[in-house]
Amino acid sequence: MNQPELEQMTAAPNSWHMIRALAGIGLMCALLIVSTYELTFDIIKQNKAEVLERAIFKVLPGAESKAIFIVKDGQVEKLIGDGNGETRYYAGFDANDDLVGVALEAGGQGFQDVIHILLGFNPEKQIIIGMQVLESKETPGLGDKIEKDPAFQKNFEALDVALSDDGSSLKNEIVFKKNGTKSNPWELDGITGATISSKAIAAILQASASQNMPVLYKNREKFKQQ
Amino acid sequence: MDTNTFIKGLWKDNPVFVQVLGMCPTLAVTNSATNAMAMGLATAFVLIMSSTLVSLLRNFIPKQVRIATFILIIATFVTVAEYLIQAISIDIHKALGAFIALIVVNCVILGRAEAFASKNSVGKSILDAAGMGVGFTFALLCLGAVREILGSGTFFEYQVFGHGYEPWVLMILPGGGFFTLGAWLLLFNYMKERKAAKMQEISA
C-alpha cells in the first residue's frame, strides 16, 4: 500500500473499518489463546500433579504411590475422575503397598498473609508425620523458617494428635511452646524470631487435626484399599 | 542505522534506567536473579510478538480504535506467555505469581506499540522491540543480581559468599527493591552529570 492510499484510509475511517478491525483482531486473539491453552493443557496438568506429588511424598516419608479419596455423604470413597473441588485426602503407600499415611491441605492466617500447608497424618498411630509449606509470604529470614528450619521440622516426626475416648475430638490440643520448652508430644516447639509464624502453624494444625482426625481414624481401614 | 534501532533500547533509551517505565514488575519480582531473568524474558517475548503483530496490521487498524486493539493484542500474548511459563516450570510461575498477568499494563509495551510499531515496518519493529526487551531484561537482571547477592548471599542460587555470610534480608524485602532501584538511578544520574560537566569543560 502506498502513502497517499494509506493517508486516505486513516483520514476517513468509517464504522465498517473499525468493526472489521476489532472483530478480525478479536477473532485472531481468541484463536491464539485457545490454541495455546489446548496445547499446554496436558503439560500444565502433569506439571501441577508432579509438584503436588512431590509435596505429598515429602510429608509421608517412605511413600511411593498415592491414591486420592474424598468424603461424600459422610463416607470416604475413592475419587474417580476430576471431582468437583471436594476436600481431597491423599493416601500414600510404601513399596510394599502398605498405608504410610494420609496427606491433606490446610491453611490459615500467618504473619503477612495466608499460609497454605500440606499435612501428613498417620491415622493408625494418631500422629502427624510431616508438614510442608505450599505457599507463604512470611518474612524472608525470619518467618520463612517455618519452611526450612530443621529443628522446627523435627516437630513433625511424630506430633501427637490422639483422639479422646469417644473419638470425636482431640485428647490434647496442639499448643505452641516457646523454643526449647516442649515437654509433651502434642506440643509444638516454636522458632525464636518467628514466634507469630510458628504460632500460626500451631493454630492451623489444631484446626485441621481436630476437624479431620476423627474422620481419618474412623475410616482408617478404608484408606488402605489402593 | 538498523543496529541503532536495536542498540538504543539497550542503553541510551533503556526503558527502566532512562525512561523509568514499567516500574511495577521491575521492583516486585527482582528479589532473585532467576525471577528477574524469567520476568525479563517473558516481557521481551510479549514485546516482540505484539510489536510484530501491530506492525503487520498497522494499515488495517483505524486510528480511533488503535489503543483498544493494541491492548487486545498485548493481553492475548500475555495469556499465551502465562500458559507457556506454566508448561515450562510451575515453580517459576509460582514465584512470579500475578505479575505475569500484570505485564499487560507494563507501559513499555503499549508505549512501543503506539510510538514505534504502528508507524514502522515489521523488520524495524522487531529490532526495536528486541532492543527494548533485552534492555528491560538487562535492567531487571541488574536489580535482581544486586538484591540476590546482598539479600541471600547467592547468585542464580549459587553460593557467592562463604557460609559465615549473614544476608541482608532487607534487600529481598519490598523496601530493598526501592533502595536498589534508587541506587542504580543515582549512579546513572551521577554518570550523566559527570559527562555533562566534562562536555562543558571541553567547550569552555
Place this chain on the structure above:
Amino acid sequence: MNESLSYIFINACLVNNFVLAYFLGICPFIGVSGNIGTASRMGGAVMFVMLVSSICAYGIHLMLEAINAPFLQLISFIVVIASTVQLVEMIIKKFSPALFRALGIFLPLITTNCAILGLALFQTAKGYNFIESLVYALGAGAGFTIALVIMAGIREDLDIADTPKVVRGTAIILMVAGILSLTFMGFAGLGG
C-alpha cells in the same frame, strides 16, 4: 477459609499495602505525589475505580466459571474494566460536573493502572465472595491513598530542602519510598 472482614481491610490497607508491599501503582505514586491536595483527590479516584472494577471482576469471574473458560480471564478483565470505567466517567460528567472536576481528570489515567488490574487478579485468586471483594477493594484503595498522601507530604518538604543535585528526581523518591515500605512492615501481624 474464613477471614474476617476487618482483617481483609487491614491486610489490604496496611499489612500488604498495594504500593509499598506489592509495588502496584508505582507510576502514579511517583507521578502524582507532588502535593497533598492532588494526591488525596487521586486517591479518592483510585478508590472509586477500584470499587467499580472489583464489582466487574467479580461478575466476570462468575461468568467465566459458568462457561468454563479460565483462559479468557485476563483479556476480559482488562477490556471490561477499561470500558466500564470509561462509561462511569461519562455518567459522572453528565450528572455531577463538580465530582467530575474533582476526580475526572484522573480517571483515564488510572484505568490501565496496574493496581486496578492487580486488585481484580488478587481478589479472584484469593477466592473472595462479593462482600469480601468490596471490602478488599476499599482497603486497597484506602491503602493507596494513605501511601500517596504520606509521600506527597514528604515531597512537599523535600522540595524546599537543600538536596544534592544528583539525588533530585526519581532517585530520592525511591529512597523515601523504601523507608516508607520498611515502616509499613511494622504493621505485619496486625490482623492476625
